[in-house]
Amino acid sequence: MTWRKSSHSAGDGGDCVEMAPCPHAIHVRDSKDTARPGLTVTPTAWATFITFVAQ
Numbered sequence: 001m002t003w004r005k006s007s008h009s010a011g012d013g014g015d016c017v018e019m020a021p022c023p024h025a026i027h028v029r030d031s032k033d034t035a036r037p038g039l040t041v042t043p044t045a046w047a048t049f050i051t052f053v054a055q
Contacts, residue, residue: 005031019046 016031029038
């Protein structure tokens, strides 16, 4: 998977979220602790989430 860090993540190491899009799932994790379990959602759920937080 190719992980991309959020453009809103702070440069000082705080609030870091990464996502890795795949054809049938979006994977989300804390970039400060990549050994922790992440979250996997459907592309539809991800789009709904992004729409909600963009408001």
